[in-house]
Amino acid sequence: MSVLSSHVLGEWVTPDAEGRPMSDAVTGEEIGRLATEGIDMAAVAGYGRRVGGPALRELSFHQRASLLKALAGYLREHREELYAVSARTGATTGDAKFDVDGGIGVLLAYASLGKRELPASGPWLDGDVVPLSKGGTFLAQHVYTPLQGVAVQVNAYNFPVWGPLEKLAPAFLAGVPSIIKPATPTAFLTAELARLIVASGLLPDGAVQFLAGSLTSSSGGDLFDHLTEQDLVSFTGSASTARRLRTHPVLSARAVRFTAEADSLNCSILGPDATPGTPEFDLYVGQLVTEMTVKAGQKCTAIRRAFVPAAQADAVVEAVREELAKVIVGDPVAEGVTMGALAGLEQREEVRRSLKSLMDGAEVVFGDPEQVEVTGADAQRGAFLSPVLLRGSPDSAAVHEVEAFGPVATVVPYASTGEVVELAARGQGSLAGSVVTADPEFAREVVLGTAPWHGRLLVLDRTDAKESTGHGSPMPQLVHGGPGRAGGGEEMGGLRGVAHHMQRSAVQGSPDMLSAITGRWVPGSARTVTDEHPFRKHLDDLRPGDTVVGGPRRVTEADVEHFAEFTGDTFYAHLDAEAAAANPFFGERVAHGYLVVSFAAGLFVDPAPGPVLANFGVDNLRFLTPVRFDDELTITLTAKQISPRASAAYGEVRWDAEVVNGDGAPVAKYDVLTLVAKRDA
């Protein structure tokens, strides 16, 4: 049998070794072998750092986002090839789409986040400028810079496409090269993904390497032995492997970032209001069956513990049994099959062993762990297993500790809200939980009570059911991971996952220094005032610090009264002297805040047609000193941040606006947001 090739140091390498076999989950036939003999692991890490990292960091966030989008498009074009191979992992077409399309969706989500939320140039800033001194000469800004190492991505066997892409996307966007290590049983599918990624020719050399086999090569050593302070490891898999990898001496000696996402004993909680006949009861049953059967229950987020009010336990068991009876197990490509095989025979044995332990505290109420009727395949040669529903006692330790990583869940009755919150915690940390209820008070108590133990919690009810993505689906915008048994890690979560690949540093200095370093004008820095109004400058010519000063303009009583009449804003503080005098902040009549910003616009605007296309918003407007009659207002508007849009003829300009009164006291501070045309547009 042929050994899968690895893509390392810019080329495909096929080890000359016997390797470990991979089998077709449906037929049991050997598909190929895995080996990394002869691969120099130190060189692989070094190549990522020396070639991939600099190439990625050479690109902007927006450029990297564009490449992710292009890659997503390429994979979408070739997804049928991935679906075809998926079937050999035991996956139905639905399962394959979940895996393949889900992975492509993560690439697209990160592409979009990168373009929308990350800066066109300069470092990514975390939070606002931090004032550190009274005189304003000393302040700080937190910045994110990409780690200068490699991201070693150790994947699980259950999502051979989504898993690697979910780890690759944030790393790539951050500017950190990836080394993809697939899990043995389904490595042949991840190899197909790697083949497509390389064949696309889209990504810079060294940005992605693929190790089709163990991280330890008899001749090349252990990759972990070669990791350094700027590398990171993100692991998905079993809690026991996570534990072993986490304590690798090199990781602890060099404080290498390690994040783990381990399967966990996730729970789904039925609310007491959701009695039979309610939409929530049906949603609960339907979701439980889905979670048991999608990917044959091989999902680290799947429901293992189904907590239901004691009074409803019989009804839930009955309803779930009824649905499970409709499940057709078999060859995933055979007509009518709704649940495929487990990833392999070893995995099936493991599930059966776990089921035996579970049966200490629970009884089987549906399915036979030892046999199942199979459509279109041989039940013994393929890794087929019946869905198995158990019913257990809340006091059983096994129910809360033993995970059967297959189409298996246990219904557990609970007596009170307090009890079910405690039962959820007995899972010792979960990736995902769900509460199915139409009662907001119950949802609030359970969600806030169980949140410390969960990375994600879903409240499912009749309102969101139709659009809900369900208990088991991690979303790129949301954190994926959980405390304790779930690994203690966090992935994705939108930009949070990008930040996990970067170093956050506090940079202290004078305003001018921070402006120079961040590329964003920092209040207190030098302003550039010239004869040319900055609204006359195209995006390319505008520089942070370009400033226009307008005013002074006197605000009269007549102005205020007129504005009140014109807009209808007759709030007492503007018109009623007696009431205004009693106001704790004003003491006398004052101008409208909206009048102040309207006058300010009149003072800073350069009216003739030009590169400024629109004012699309205002941020962080604060009224700081009341404007009294006959106060004279001066506005200073300074270009703060200039963000070209890659695929548009314009970009965004964020202006710092400061209005002061005749005493120089700040009246209003805000950011004005405009769209400004590029020069050649």
Added chain:
Amino acid sequence: MSVLSSHVLGEWVTPDAEGRPMSDAVTGEEIGRLATEGIDMAAVAGYGRRVGGPALRELSFHQRASLLKALAGYLREHREELYAVSARTGATTGDAKFDVDGGIGVLLAYASLGKRELPASGPWLDGDVVPLSKGGTFLAQHVYTPLQGVAVQVNAYNFPVWGPLEKLAPAFLAGVPSIIKPATPTAFLTAELARLIVASGLLPDGAVQFLAGSLTSSSGGDLFDHLTEQDLVSFTGSASTARRLRTHPVLSARAVRFTAEADSLNCSILGPDATPGTPEFDLYVGQLVTEMTVKAGQKCTAIRRAFVPAAQADAVVEAVREELAKVIVGDPVAEGVTMGALAGLEQREEVRRSLKSLMDGAEVVFGDPEQVEVTGADAQRGAFLSPVLLRGSPDSAAVHEVEAFGPVATVVPYASTGEVVELAARGQGSLAGSVVTADPEFAREVVLGTAPWHGRLLVLDRTDAKESTGHGSPMPQLVHGGPGRAGGGEEMGGLRGVAHHMQRSAVQGSPDMLSAITGRWVPGSARTVTDEHPFRKHLDDLRPGDTVVGGPRRVTEADVEHFAEFTGDTFYAHLDAEAAAANPFFGERVAHGYLVVSFAAGLFVDPAPGPVLANFGVDNLRFLTPVRFDDELTITLTAKQISPRASAAYGEVRWDAEVVNGDGAPVAKYDVLTLVAKRDA
């Protein structure tokens, strides 16, 4: 000699054991002993979880912030007692203030952050609502909830007051009980701090426990053995101890959060522009001497590697020698002494050993490691050491790897910007670095080049010098920690340090469910419209969802022309039909954005005097659809978040404002911020 008492399970306990001795750093006399024999570590952890945690979580962020403030006040009143004991650790009065006042400052900073930035009730929300569906029935919100375990805080000997308070403040504000473990050499000073905290009677029972000795008690076991998924460990100390603790089998088995802050080979970089005679040259020399001598150089942030342009190396060495010659070493309470003792004789031996290793790659150019003239004390009995300046080669491995944790630094010449960035990285991860230059371009290159290796970077120049807090001072608002050798951890950083004590969870559901769970009105949720205008309601009576709908109001050409004339905002898009037609977003003349929000205010305001006191700002205003002539505007204003201020007669109300046109298309979305009086005010 007496054994120090621990404060555990709500009472002071004095172990009946011989214990480990602590010595006066100045005289060498024994001060007392440390032991934890007989203390049941499982019970200590359990007490924190069972008594301290629930008591803390019962309080709001604002209440916990008030307690931190009160504690700061109490400690400030008693700070002379802490100064007095500090002298016995070898600290000068200046050192003691750095430690004691710095620690009190951290408490105050967190008190202020808690009141200003954290919600008055409900969970702390992370980021915005995340839309997850087209129809808007399914969305998500990340929330932070406090971990339900204990924070085990393992402190270093160099900051016996600041260290524990820097760890306590964010934990306490998060709602997580602390177990304080002092470092042996200076535990007697931390014990004094613990005595004051307990004597203050301010903090809830179980919120702070103090273990005056080892975490392993011969009869009580190892505290780490009893940690669980919801606990966390924050360690400050040596890199080697960090490595050992990090791999504790219970920590890895249960994915207990572990953060380490280890001393590191921090560098300070002199810019090529900063030649002798420039203010930056003098600042560099002055700062280096300060960092070498404050706390006798026992600061994990102190400068160990002084990188200077090769051409300036002689001049820097000469200038630093000159300043070091003025340092007076001795009994910290003796007249004229400017540098005290190291924490103990063991520490001095350790520094001398490190100096021997350093001398492989560097030569001593100031000071004698073996002897020093001492004022007011015995040079051999007290842990005194001369400041030692070395001059080393950039190629010397020892210079980048060996840390002498005392008044020791090495001047290293560099040839180019690229080289100095690489040299900085050879420290393998640092807490703090500094660049002393007046050249913004050099600062930018060096800061962004070295940021991946640093938790904090200071740019020092003539502008910020006067207000700068200096290279070695961690600030509560800024992250403290660094990658690799510096431990890979992160502490403080303002609210970031609070988040490190909480679980971040993504909560998915319908808008109404998310509103109920977060206590904040989520767009898409039910609105409450009654005959009573919400501006008539006092803060106590207002509820998220309370809504007023105003309009429709037609916007006419005359309105726009009048507004342009009145405000002076004659931007072409409002007045010039031809130019507006050419605008890519408008195609015809449109109304001013400021006119839209002014009219909107006219539509939602209830003008009569009442509980609404002021509109203090607007957030996230976005203009979404241009307003054309004769469009009719309707505004919907909904109370979104209601935040009483603890010590004021009013609170803040954040309103969701949405303006739509006659087609129902969104014209503008924003948050209106008002101050609203409490009922009994």
